[in-house]
Amino acid sequence: MAQRVADSERGARRIRAPRFAMALPAWIWFVFFFTLPVLWIVYYSFGYKPDIFHPIATDKLSFDTYHEAFSSTFLHVFSQTLQISILGTALCFLIGFPFAYWLATRVAPRWRGVLLGLVVVPFFVNFLVRTIGWFILLSPNGPVSSLLQRSGIRSEPLHLLETRGAVQLGVVYNYLALMILPLFVTLDRLDPAMREASKDLGASRWKTFRQVTLPLSAPGIVAGLLLVFIPLTGDYITALVLGGAKGNMAGVMVASQFTIAQNWALGAAQAVILIAMIMGTVAVFAVIALAIRTIARANRKITLPPIVEETA
Amino acid sequence: MSEPDEGLRILASPESAQRISRRAFMSGSVVVAVAGGSILLSACSSSSSAAGAASSGAASPTLEDQLAFLHWAAYDDPKLFKKFTQEFGPATSIDTYASNEEAITKLVAAAGSSGYDIVVPTGPYIPQMVANNLLQELDLSKIPNFKNLETVFTNQPWDPGNKHSVCKDWGTVGWIVDKSQISRPINTWNDFIDVAMNEASGNFSLLDAQNEVMGVYFWANGIDWTTTDQADLDAYEAWTLQMAPHVKKFESYPGYQFASGNYALSHVWNGDARQGFNSFKDPSRYSWGMGAPKTELWMDNWTIVQGAPHPEAAYAFINFILDPANSLQDLAFHGYNTGITGVKEAAQAAGYPFLDMIFFSDAQLATMQAQEINAAFDREVQIFLKMKAAAGG
Amino acid sequence: MSALEEPAKRRRRDLVDVTLRVWGIVVYAFLFLPILVIVAYSFNNGRAMLVWSGIGLDGYRTGITDPTIQDAVKTSIVAASGTALIATVLGSFAGIALARRKGKWTVLFLALVFLILVTPEIVDAIALLIWYVRIGGPFGPNATIPAVSYGMLRLWAGHSLFATAVVTLIVRARLQGLEETLEEAAADLYAPPARRFRQITLPLMFPAVLAGALLAFALSLDDTIISSFVSVAGASPWPVYVFSAVRNVLRPEIASVSTLLLMLTLIAIASVALVLRRTGQSGQDVAKTMTVGG
Numbered sequence: 001m002a003q004r005v006a007d008s009e010r011g012a013r014r015i016r017a018p019r020f021a022m023a024l025p026a027w028i029w030f031v032f033f034f035t036l037p038v039l040w041i042v043y044y045s046f047g048y049k050p051d052i053f054h055p056i057a058t059d060k061l062s063f064d065t066y067h068e069a070f071s072s073t074f075l076h077v078f079s080q081t082l083q084i085s086i087l088g089t090a091l092c093f094l095i096g097f098p099f100a101y102w103l104a105t106r107v108a109p110r111w112r113g114v115l116l117g118l119v120v121v122p123f124f125v126n127f128l129v130r131t132i133g134w135f136i137l138l139s140p141n142g143p144v145s146s147l148l149q150r151s152g153i154r155s156e157p158l159h160l161l162e163t164r165g166a167v168q169l170g171v172v173y174n175y176l177a178l179m180i181l182p183l184f185v186t187l188d189r190l191d192p193a194m195r196e197a198s199k200d201l202g203a204s205r206w207k208t209f210r211q212v213t214l215p216l217s218a219p220g221i222v223a224g225l226l227l228v229f230i231p232l233t234g235d236y237i238t239a240l241v242l243g244g245a246k247g248n249m250a251g252v253m254v255a256s257q258f259t260i261a262q263n264w265a266l267g268a269a270q271a272v273i274l275i276a277m278i279m280g281t282v283a284v285f286a287v288i289a290l291a292i293r294t295i296a297r298a299n300r301k302i303t304l305p306p307i308v309e310e311t312a
Numbered sequence: 313m314s315e316p317d318e319g320l321r322i323l324a325s326p327e328s329a330q331r332i333s334r335r336a337f338m339s340g341s342v343v344v345a346v347a348g349g350s351i352l353l354s355a356c357s358s359s360s361s362a363a364g365a366a367s368s369g370a371a372s373p374t375l376e377d378q379l380a381f382l383h384w385a386a387y388d389d390p391k392l393f394k395k396f397t398q399e400f401g402p403a404t405s406i407d408t409y410a411s412n413e414e415a416i417t418k419l420v421a422a423a424g425s426s427g428y429d430i431v432v433p434t435g436p437y438i439p440q441m442v443a444n445n446l447l448q449e450l451d452l453s454k455i456p457n458f459k460n461l462e463t464v465f466t467n468q469p470w471d472p473g474n475k476h477s478v479c480k481d482w483g484t485v486g487w488i489v490d491k492s493q494i495s496r497p498i499n500t501w502n503d504f505i506d507v508a509m510n511e512a513s514g515n516f517s518l519l520d521a522q523n524e525v526m527g528v529y530f531w532a533n534g535i536d537w538t539t540t541d542q543a544d545l546d547a548y549e550a551w552t553l554q555m556a557p558h559v560k561k562f563e564s565y566p567g568y569q570f571a572s573g574n575y576a577l578s579h580v581w582n583g584d585a586r587q588g589f590n591s592f593k594d595p596s597r598y599s600w601g602m603g604a605p606k607t608e609l610w611m612d613n614w615t616i617v618q619g620a621p622h623p624e625a626a627y628a629f630i631n632f633i634l635d636p637a638n639s640l641q642d643l644a645f646h647g648y649n650t651g652i653t654g655v656k657e658a659a660q661a662a663g664y665p666f667l668d669m670i671f672f673s674d675a676q677l678a679t680m681q682a683q684e685i686n687a688a689f690d691r692e693v694q695i696f697l698k699m700k701a702a703a704g705g
Numbered sequence: 706m707s708a709l710e711e712p713a714k715r716r717r718r719d720l721v722d723v724t725l726r727v728w729g730i731v732v733y734a735f736l737f738l739p740i741l742v743i744v745a746y747s748f749n750n751g752r753a754m755l756v757w758s759g760i761g762l763d764g765y766r767t768g769i770t771d772p773t774i775q776d777a778v779k780t781s782i783v784a785a786s787g788t789a790l791i792a793t794v795l796g797s798f799a800g801i802a803l804a805r806r807k808g809k810w811t812v813l814f815l816a817l818v819f820l821i822l823v824t825p826e827i828v829d830a831i832a833l834l835i836w837y838v839r840i841g842g843p844f845g846p847n848a849t850i851p852a853v854s855y856g857m858l859r860l861w862a863g864h865s866l867f868a869t870a871v872v873t874l875i876v877r878a879r880l881q882g883l884e885e886t887l888e889e890a891a892a893d894l895y896a897p898p899a900r901r902f903r904q905i906t907l908p909l910m911f912p913a914v915l916a917g918a919l920l921a922f923a924l925s926l927d928d929t930i931i932s933s934f935v936s937v938a939g940a941s942p943w944p945v946y947v948f949s950a951v952r953n954v955l956r957p958e959i960a961s962v963s964t965l966l967l968m969l970t971l972i973a974i975a976s977v978a979l980v981l982r983r984t985g986q987s988g989q990d991v992a993k994t995m996t997v998g999g
Contacts, residue, residue, distance in 0.1 A: 019806040023814055026799035026869055029791075030817050033862050037832035038824065040839070049690070053444040055420060073553075073701045080704050099732045102725035117978075122736045124970045125743070128929050128947050129963040132955065133739025136746060139755055140573040143742065157573050159515070162561045164704070176736065205721070226823075234825020236930055241951055244561035248704030251827045256700065258831050258934075260522075261693045262417045271828045278823070380938030385953030403772055405938060408949050423838050425846045427856060427938035565953050572755045591753070619846060621939075 045268035056264040069269040074253065078277060081250040084164070085233040086281075088171045089179075092228045093221070095172070096179035101213075103180075104187035116184060123177045131241045134170050135161065138242070162244025170238040175231065179224040186220025187213075222289075226282065233278050250274045376622035379629055381406040382415055382428040384612070385565050386587060388633070389645035396632050402625040410564035411521035412437045413693060419446045424619035429626040435470045435611045436683045438477055447476045448616040454627040457634035465651035468611065477613035478630055481648035483582045484609060484672070484680055485524055486602040488566070493576040500604045501532035505555070507577060513558040516577035517569075520562040522696035523683050524579065524608070525552070531606040538684040545691055552699035559703050567591075570598065583647030586669040600669055602676060609680030612648075643670065740967075747960035754955035764957030765965070774946065774962060781926055781942040784860040788925035791861060792868035793918040797910065799869070800876025805885065805906075821870045830934035833863050837935060856940025863935050864925040871924065872917035879913035880906075912981050919977050923970060 020027070047058040048065060103115055122130065136142045140157035148154040160166050194216065198208040214221075236251035243249065254274060257267030385408040393404045409415045412434050419426055419441075433441060441447050452458055458466075458478060465479040487504055494511050498504050505528065508516045518525055529548050530537035539545075563569065566578035567588030580588075585600045592598060614630045616623060632638060639652040644664050649655070649671060656671050672680075747765065751758030768774055803811060837844040843858050850858070887909070891901045929944035936945050943966070947959055 019808040020802055020810040020814065022802035022806065023799040023810075026795040026873060027814060027817070029795055029869065030821060030866070033833065033836075034821055034824075034829070034866050035817070037836035038828065040836060041828065041832045044835070051690075053416075053420065053440055055417075071698075073698045077701045077704055095732060095735075098725060098728050102729045106722060106725055117974075118733065119736065121971065122740045124923060124974070125740055125967050126927050126929070126944055126947065126963060128944055128951065129743060129959070130739050132947070132951060132959070133743045135951075135955075136742050136755060137739060141755060161574070173735070173739070176732075230823045231825065234827060236825075236827045243704075245556070245559040245700065245703035248701060251825060253697075253701055255827050255831070256697055258421070258834075259417055260411065260413045261697055262413070262420060263694070264835070267831065271825075271831065274825060275828065278825070378939055382938070385949075397772075403776075405773055405776065405941070406949075407938060407941065407945075408953055410952065421834060421838065422937075425838060425841070425844075425855070425937065427846070427940070429938075568753055568954050571753075591756075621846070 041268045042272055044264050045272050047265040049263045049265055055262040065265040065269040068266055069273055074270065077248055077253050078250050078273065080248065081233060082277065082281065084168055084171065084249065085229060088168060088232050089225055089229040091172045092176050092179040093225065096176055096183055096224065100180050100183035100187050103184055119177060119180055127174060128237055130174060131170055131238055134173065135241055138166055161242065162246060164247045166242040167239050167247035167249065170242045171232050171235055174238055175228045178227040182220045182223035182227060186217045190216055230278055234274060375401050375625045375628055378402055379404045379622050379625040380428045382418065382431040383408055384432060387646050389642050392638055392642055396629055400628050402622065413522060416441065419617065427621060428617050429620035429622045430629065431615055431617050432480055432612050433615060435468055435613060436685050438470050438613065440685055442476050445618055448618050448620065449475055450478065450616065455631045455634065457631045460634050460636055460652050462651050462653050477615045479651045480612045480614050481650045482609065482611040483648040484602060484607050485581050486600060486607065488570055488578045488580050488585050488588060489599050490576045490597065491599055492597050498601055501528055505532055509555065509558050512577040515560055515575055517561045517563040517566050517575050518559055518579045520564040522693050525696060526692055527608055528579065531603060538686060540686050540688040545688060549695045552695055553702050556699050556702040562700060582669050586647030586666045589666050604679065606679050606681055609682050743960045744964050747957060747964045749957040752956065754957050754960065764961035768958035768961040771958065774958060777941055777943040777946040778962065780940055783857060784864060784942050785922045785925035787861040788864040788868050789918045789922040791865040792872045792921035793914060796869045796872025796917055797876050797914050799873040801880060801906065803873065803877040804880035818870045818873055821866055826930045829866065830931045833931060834934045854940050856937030859935045859937065860932060860940060860942060863931040864928050868921035868924045872921055875917045876910055876913045879910060883909055915977055915981065919974065
């Protein structure tokens with residue numbers, strides 16, 4: 001408004017740049033280094049592998065590679081990935097929410113910044129190195145195993161490494177911060193007066209939590225769930241380092257088509273399926289969440305009786 | 313079905329196959345004239361000071377300042393790399409892979425832009441790599457130490473005349489077992505499979521290389537592992553799906569890991585096993601077994617990548633490593649026979665441990681068979697990847 | 706509330722409080738456990754990381770003197786600096802546009818940004834590798850740009866994707882939180898757009914830009930998957946070296962160098978936080994800015 005005033009005062013001879021002009025460089029960068037390459041991969045998923053040493057041919061486009069990608073062994077990996085990621089996200093939430101709640105409501109405001117920073121410090125160590133830390137911890141002759149054996153709790157070395165459990169633990173650890181941060185921000189923003197009002201109106205602590213705190217922190221919860229679920233499902237490193245043969249995840253499977261088999265068509269098809277699976281799961285849970293919200297709203301509806309004028 | 317003798321025929325023409333028989337190859341009784349006589353003789357006699365002769369590149373071409381390897385892991389003594397840099401100048405860098413398929417994929421995907429100079433493929437993979445323009449032709453005049461190689465290790469059927477490769481070393485495959493966890497003796501591949509599915513279930517590793525896993529099945533069942541019969545491949549696939557749930561990890565370098573107690577049984581190459589034994593606090597607790605009744609004979613080779621940015625440095629290194637003193641030092645580290653003339657005697661004289669894991673008798677050699685890259689290759693790779701997928705959960 | 710209930714409520718409150726605090730401590734322990742292990746094993750004097758052979762500084766000595774490691778760390782820092790520059794410039798302008806020049810294009814652009822944030826990194830890595838090889842040019846071995854290797858260009862372009870997206874969101878969040886009144890006032894006082902930008906908008910954005918640059922730097926240092934797929938021999942960053950080591954033999958140098966890098970990163974963050982503090986931000990604001998404004 002002010003700008004238009006200033007411009008018209010100068011005589012609007014200046015040609016106004018389009019509104020998105022400042023975002024144009026970023027836009028071009030994104031399209032050139034993200035959109036186009038990914039679309040290229042999708043294009044490859046319709047190709048096939050012609051012979052041993054040529055990874056892709058696109059003269060004949062078809063869905064054949066998708067048929068192969070939907071084979072039972074590969075689907076098994078996708079389903080295992082989904083299990084690990086849904087359980088992992090749930091665990092991140094169960095661990096992260098009480099923590100964020102504590103930090104946002106029980107810690108003096110002047111310490112919150114520091115303590116939040118402290119949460120983030122481990123995540124400034126390289127992702128891979130953090131995972132190696134767990135590799136050492138879970139190793140059969142690592143500190144935990146030695147401790148357990150020496151104290152007599154276990155008679156043989158720890159066999160946690162190279163299992164699905166190790167991957168489950170690793171992914172929860174690696175993505176926990178992404179759950180805590182948005183949860184904290186939302187809970188921190190909550191006006192404590194809301195909770196006090198609820199208590200003043202006679203609600204028990206649990207009811208306050210359930211009907212005031214939780215719904216108000218919904219945006220943060222959703223953000224946290226998404227921020228964890230999506231990268232977790234596509235995780236590659238944790239599965240590779242901690243998983244061995246048993247902890248196979250879709251990301252590793254897709255990668256091996258490109259690093260070992262040289263079958264770009266199959267790898268591309270699997271990558272597309274992975275992305276579709278992530279989006280599909282998010283969509284399903286969004287629908288469920290909306291359904292729950294509608295039902296909850298309906299239950300909470302209060303119908304007021306018609307106002308009756310009292311005769312004086 | 314086929315005798316061990318035919319194993320090496322691979323991609324050689326029938327005429328050359330007549331020329332190269334297994335015994336001839338192994339016994340070294342066939343003397344093949346090696347090109348470039350005079351320089352080699354003088355260099356040979358002063359092997360210990362070979363390094364000095366090549367200092368500062370007085371008469372040699374100027375070397376680049378870097379040398380990039382695409383290499384197997386733990387495959388050369390790091391001290392030798394330092395020595396090379398000190399004497400010749402180029403700084404070395406290594407990126408590793410666990411199987412030939414991985415190396416080839418990297419080179420194919422990069423299409424000449426990978427930036428690597430030297431790659432070390434196993435012999436049977438070389439012809440196809442050449443056909444797909446991944447390797448440079450070698451100028452053997454730049455590798456005077458080539459003559460140090462025993463002649464039976466030169467002029468292989470997959471690379472006649474050593475146009476693209478020079479022998480680095482050769483070896484075989486077998487297993488390591490932790491006797492404190494597995495009391496049963498393992499003498500054959502069938503024993504290996506049986507123990508793997510029972511006592512060692514969930515606690516053993518297979519090599520992360522599709523051809524090796526394939527070998528285990530075919531040798532255990534008396535089938536020639538160069539088969540392209542679809543019925544054989546179907547049976548192999550069915551077996552992989554049975555075996556998959558028992559595998560703890562696909563690991564190409566279990567030697568060191570064994571000392572950490574990660575596995576009770578491991579599928580392993582002989583040199584890597586030996587590196588493990590060198591690190592064990594109590595070697596008598598473990599036992600190494602060579603594959604039986606049949607096992608692999610593989611040879612890894614120095615090759616120069618097509619489009620290598622530092623070819624002169626690459627030649628300098630290959631020549632450097634073929635020097636007998638350096639070769640002996642390397643052998644002591646990686647545990648594979650480097651094929652240099654007199655290296656076995658030198659190793660024995662130096663008293664290096666576990667030499668029985670490096671040098672094999674004629675009887676043992678007779679059981680070894682080389683691989684073949686044929687029409688079944690793509691399917692075998694996919695079977696392997698499916699096995700990895702099935703191993704999860 | 707009866708007098709009888711009050712003490713009961715106070716007791717319960719204490720229990721919940723205590724539980725929450727204990728949980729907080731447990732979570733901190735969980736978060737720091739592997740880090741402490743890494744730092745501990747960085748003092749392992751042995752050859753293999755997992756085989757403890759006495760306490761010493763061998764790992765640090767090797768880590769600092771080994772030329773391959775030096776190369777890798779140097780590559781990482783150069784890559785991170787370039788990425789931070791690209792991401793900050795592109796992301797800041799994009800963030801300003803999103804906050805101040807909203808329009809029909811906003812939804813589309815935001816969708817692209819979110820798409821970048823949610824695509825699995827492995828897909829990015831594979832797509833970029835194939836793309837680089839396909840388009841060649843500055844990303845191939847026949848590049849003719851002086852002083853910069855094509856491997857480094859690959860890293861800059863690859864790392865800057867996620868980083869730019871993050872910086873965009875941070876700057877946008879920051880500007881959205883500030884009303885345009887100050888800029889409008891400047892306009893009313895006849896300040897031309899360039900001056901307005903330089904003297905009002907930029908200083909207002911500064912904390913977010915700084916935080917964004919730092920985050921971009923850290924993200925690039927951390928990037929493993931894209932690096933391991935697109936990197937070229939001679940331009941391999943540190944995480945690729947570690948990745949290689951994981952798949953063969955882990956040595957204490959890895960832990961030592963990682964510890965050193967962590968110290969450096971913490972010092973950098975502390976400095977930035979200090980600077981932000983000086984410009985009037987509270988500790989909480991700083992933390993919130995760096996976590997994408999919430």
